[in-house]
Amino acid sequence: MTERHVANPSSVPSLRIPTFEDVQTARVRISGVAHHTPVLTSRTADARTGAAVFFKAENLQRAGAFKFRGAYNAIAALDGLSRLNGVVAYSSGNHAQALAYAAKLQGVAATIVMPRDAPEIKVAATKGYGAEVVYYDRYTEDREGISQRLAAERGATLIPPFDHPDVIAGQGTAALELIEDVGEIDVLVVPLGGGGLLAGSALSARALLPACTIVGVEPEAGNDGQQSLRKGEIVHIPVPKSIADGAIVTHVGHLNFPILKDCVDDIVTVTDAQLVEAVRFFTERMKVVVEPTGCLAAAAVMHGAIPCAGKRVGILLSGGNIDLTALSALLGQR
Structure with a gap:
């Protein structure tokens, strides 16, 4: 290709x-x-x-x-300054957990935008790995827009769940x-x-x-x-x-x-x-x-x-x- x-x-x-x-x-x-x-x-x-x-x-x-594979790879590919500024992601659960865990393993701060109706087990795991969780309503709010705003405000790198x-x-x-x-x-x-x-x-x-x-x-x-x-x-x-x-x-x-x-x-x-x-x-x-x-x-x-x-x-x-x-x-x- x-x-x-x-x-x-x-x-x-x-x-x-x-x-x-x-x-x-x-x-x-x-x-x-x-x-x-x-x-x-x-x-x-x-x-x-x-x-x-x-x-x-x-x-x-x-x-x-499987999300752990992509999340770890994306963080591992970041340069030193980007790692210091942290990462932001949006996810209904599995990418959230994976990115939170991958970030923790690599010493990088993570913020995850999750729907309010995400499965509680996935929310708990995401928080348990040390990530900050920001909630949104999946039926009325734009998760990509929220995540882009947070990344811009914090100078963080946005790592979306699939489009990267x-x-x-x-x-x-x-x-x-x-x-x-x-x-x-x-x-x-x-x-x-x-x-x-x-x-x-x-x-x-x-x-x-x-x-x-x-x-x-x-x-x-x-x-x-x-x-x-x-x-x-x-x-x-x-x-x-x-x-x-x-x-x-x-x-x-x-x-x-x-x-x-x-x-x-x-x-x-x-x-x-x-x-x-x-x-x-x-x-x-x-x-x-x-x-x-x-x-x-x-x-x-x-x-x-x-x-x-x-x-x-x-x-x-x-x-x-x-x-x-x-x-x-x-x-x-x-």
Whole structure:
């Protein structure tokens, strides 16, 4: 992929769209800090799908989600003055926790703008890692505007959850590990919110396995990425409502979309009911906790939204941050 630059500074900083070389650089930066998470298999999942399925367990990553990879990489790439001035981010939870933890490990102050209705477990973890939390109303206030104002007032660096080259590159290391661990796969299926994980994963998969089919998965209520890919331009939607709280976004990132358009074959959706079933499957059958957002890719494969029979399929389980009360309520649904 040739190097390009975003020419829309009013909506996003003029930053370089990352390449696979940036993913490789990110792996060096996060090596020995981020977990090299395991790949899980299940005979039940294989029988149900007719495929050989490999689950990359980012729910077992530090801070409970793949987000730690991009957050740590983005902070590690800062110069000394930027580190002294701290970082600002906005997030519904997993990027918040990841950036707070990554900042703490590197001695950098962090301020996180979070929605008032963010899961309490994610808010508590973010504060527990030492970050300052600033609340906003996700349905009436602009989190990006609030974060940009805070960053300007404090001279801090804004590190958004998905629309940042070092974040995208860091997220791409998960798929890189998966492919290196299991070898050739025919299909790679990745959760999609703002597009950081899918874009980074696509960079790795296209470089290592050019023939691999790459599919993103969104909640049915928030299919902005699907609409964008089919229209060929970024589509904005109202704030969606879904139990996949980590994928509640109104549009994909400006840095992410060119990669998605060039590298991703399709984007499909799943319902909240299918996500609940997937959460139950991982809890009851595989004995691991995966949050609803983390189940997006798995739900699509297990419900036949993607043709997978007879193929080797890599699935990213993006996170496992769900409190016991919410998990119990989901498992009780029939």
